[in-house]
Amino acid sequence: MVTDGLRTLYRAFTGVPEQTITELPSSGSNRRYFRLAGKTSLIGVAGTSRDENKAFIYMAQHFHEKGLPVPEVYCHSDDMMCYLQEDLGDALLFNAIQKGQQSGVYDEDERCLLRKTMELLPSFQVKGAEGFDYSYCYPQPAFDRRMVLWDLNYFKYCFLKATGMDFYENRLEDDFHRMCDVLLCDDSSTFLYRDFQSRNVMIRDGQPYFIDFQGGRRGPVYYDVASFLWQAKARYPKELRKELLVHYINALREYIPVDEAKFYHLLHHFVLFRTLQVLGAYGFRGYFEKKPHFIQSVPFALDNLRELLREDYAEYPYLCDVLRSLTQLKQFSEAHKKRILEVTVISFAYKKGIPDDTNGNGGGFVFDCRAINNPGKYERYNAFTGLDEPVIRFLEEDGEITTFLQHAFVLVDASVKRYIDRGFTNLMVCFGCTGGQHRSVYSAQHLAEHLARTFEVKVHLIHREQNMEQVFEGSI
Secondary structure (H helix, E strand, O other), X not given: OHHHHHHHHHHHHHOOOOOEEEEOOOOOOOOEEEEEEOOOOEEEEEOOOHHHHHXXXXXXXXXXXXXXXXXXXXXXXXXXXXXXXXXXXXOEHHHHOHHHHHHOOOOHHHHHHHHHHHHHHHHHHHHOOOOOOHHHOOOOOEOOHHHHHHHHHHHHHHHHHHHOOOOOHHHHHHHHHHHHHHHOOOOOOOEEOOOOOHHHEEEEOOEEEEOOOOOOEEOOOHHHHHHHHOOOOOOOOHHHHHHHHHHHHHHHOOOOOOXXXXXXXXXXXXXXXXXXXXXXXHHHHHHHOOOHHHHHHHHHHHHHHHHHOOOOOOOOHHHHHHHHHHHOOHHHHHHHHHOOOEEEEEEEEHHHOOOOOOOOXXXXXXEEOOOOOOHHHOHHHOOOOOOOHHHHHHHHHOOHHXXXXXXXXXXXXXXXXXXXXXXXXXXXXXXEEOOOOOHHHHHHHHHHHHHHHHOOOEEEEEEHHXXXXXXEOOOO
């Protein structure tokens, strides 16, 4: 049995037999983990690949000698098929930030753990690379052209072709080779973790410890940053990503100079590459191995892809065309639209009552426009609404309504961002004036157009007293 070797190691290391041995949940690889308890608690690992085990044992010893927070490996079998390591407990960063992942709102404790993790990463990438023998790496020692093309073709064959999409393979390959040129332009001697994510960070006494780095190799720093901050299901808000990037760059500067413009430019490309790589893995695990968990993760990765494609990748024109078509496939776009935030914007007359929220959420914003100079006091504007040029000129002449809307935009924009981050689907914003004809109509129209330009939302505009409706699909 696989546990016999671990029991033998435990007895040899501690001098006494273990009292209990309990198998721990699998990490998704072929390695099996056990907690052996007795005189002391140790983690036993049994792997199926000698070279992979050898890589981990070497890396763990090297990083430990560098003073980096990793589990210490105490002993291993002669054939290196099993080994014993330090027991760091059961607290994964993934679990510690789960409430934030589910709600899209990260509290200060969660943010603190994420900051510590990102600040620690450069020490592995730079300090950990000092004196590192890359010949131990498995399956290969460096992030190179072959690896990039493997992953891009993994995406092509395991995900893209599985959708049934038609595309010109030669043109796609041309862009793949151009992507290789971009990703490999920074010849770095740093350590690339390869699978840097919250499941591979443990928390002990409030501090991060890194695990499962056996797939590491020499490579650029951008890869790990992209892997962590754009992890498909993490749902890190943009402002949190920006904050964590600042902390990461400041920590990286303690080791090497950083050209921020170059850093952000290359990171942008690595995020796209990593997203395609993840989709390839989801396709293989989901479509071919029939594991539903991976199929359920596809929409999150496609959301990342849609966000990325808002900015142009001029280097890969055909790839971008294919990816946009991919995100618009019926099986993906319909599910995406179900999760899109719909903002209902209404103009109304106070004398007829504030509109009801038919979505059952109990309201939203109600802005009172009656303090603004009223065109309705003048008979010549009676035949016009806030959509007509004479009224627009009247309202904009003194600037009152412009200032009013600037403040309203700031409030509504902040809520829309948070609603999107938290996965909410409905928000209502109402503008009321005396008759629901001029000021409220102008305000509602301008907010609706602003939201559609600015966010990936659906806007349902209703001018209630004018019996007019309009739908804006925004950037969907």
